[in-house]
Amino acid sequence: MKYLSVVATLASALLFSSCYPYDPYYKGSSNYGGSSYLSGFDQTQAGQVPIKHNGQVAAQGYWDGDGVSGSPKIRINLNDQRAYYFKDNTLVGVTPISTGTDGHGTPRGRFKVTQKEANHESSLYGVIKDVATGQTIISDADTRRDKPGQGEVFVHAPMPNFMRFNGAIGMHAGFLPGYPASHGCVRMPANMAKTFFDNSPHGTPVIVE
Numbered sequence: 156m157k158y159l160s161v162v163a164t165l166a167s168a169l170l171f172s173s174c175y176p177y178d179p180y181y182k183g184s185s186n187y188g189g190s191s192y193l194s195g196f197d198q199t200q201a202g203q204v205p206i207k208h209n210g211q212v213a214a215q216g217y218w219d220g221d222g223v224s225g226s227p228k229i230r231i232n233l234n235d236q237r238a239y240y241f242k243d244n245t246l247v248g249v250t251p252i253s254t255g256t257d258g259h260g261t262p263r264g265r266f267k268v269t270q271k272e273a274n275h276e277s278s279l280y281g282v283i284k285d286v287a288t289g290q291t292i293i294s295d296a297d298t299r300r301d302k303p304g305q306g307e308v309f310v311h312a313p314m315p316n317f318m319r320f321n322g323a324i325g326m327h328a329g330f331l332p333g334y335p336a337s338h339g340c341v342r343m344p345a346n347m348a349k350t351f352f353d354n355s356p357h358g359t360p361v362i363v364e
Contacts, residue, residue, distance in 0.1 A: 206237070206249055215344040216250030220354060223247050227355055229326075231341055231363045233261060236334070238326070238341065240351060250347035253331045255324075255339040261363060262339075266320040268359040271352060275317030275327060280338075281310050315345065316352035320361040326351060 208217040218240075225243030232239070233254055240248035254261040283293040283303050293301050296309060303309045319325040328349070329342030336342075343351065 206251065208249075213249075214251070216248065216347040218248040218347070218350045220247030220350075228360045229351065229355065229362070231261070231361065233263070233335075233363065238343065238347075238351070240354070248347070248350065250343050250351070251331055252326075253329070253333075253337055253342040254335045255337050256335050259338040261324060261335075261337075261341060262321060263363045264321070266361045266363070268318050268320050268355055268357055268361060270317075270319035270325070271355075271357065272317045273315065273352065275314040275325075276311040277314055278311065281312040283307050283309050314340070316348040318352055318355060321363075326361075 205212045205214060206216060207213060208219075220240065220242060223242045223245060225241075225245060228241045230239040230241065231237075231252065231254070236252050236254065238250050238252050239246055240250075279298050281296050281298075282291050283296045283301060284291055284307065286306050286308050292303075292307055298309065301309070314325075314327040314329065317325050317327040324339045324341070326341040326343060326348065328345040329337070329340070331342055331344065
């Protein structure tokens with residue numbers, strides 16, 4: 156019955172996004188089938204310049220914005236693979252990110268947050284599971300290529316704290332391997348995705364550079 160309810164939930168969803176490939180190589184939450192989009196940031200990645208805050212390494216970013224007034228603004232730097240949160244001209248938060256790969260790049264430009272959904276799911280990517288056993292049949296399923304068979308269900312990839320800012324592209328919690336790896340979206344560690352989500356009203360400027 157639990158998996159039948161998953162089918163009903165997916166059928167009732169009205170709006171998904173499509174920028175997030177499943178990563179079968181990260182072993183995380185068994186609830187999703189052996190991998191996880193919510194792993195946060197791997198502090199050991201070679202070549203990643205560490206974020207420092209008050210003299211300490213802050214591998215998953217930091218937030219100093221509580222109690223600070225000013226209009227919000229998010230700057231996403233593709234070269235640095237970081238996102239910066241400002242209130243007026245005061246930098247109050249920095250997070251590592253993973254943006255789009257070659258062929259699925261994150262476009263540069265000036266945008267605004269147009270949609271927020273705390274429990275968003277991908278329209279294209281996910282896993283195919285056996286309804287009766289819950290076993291994962293296909294761990295990197297694509298709706299355009301993979302169709303569930305009899306007794307199977309397509310479980311769409313979770314994209315928590317999703318903030319859309321450019322068509323199908325948005326920011327959300329997800330796996331950060333230390334380099335661009337998405338289909339265009341901006342992945343963040345789970346804690347920073349929630350912080351940015353909670354502090355960014357509709358219309359918040361998003362500058363990708």
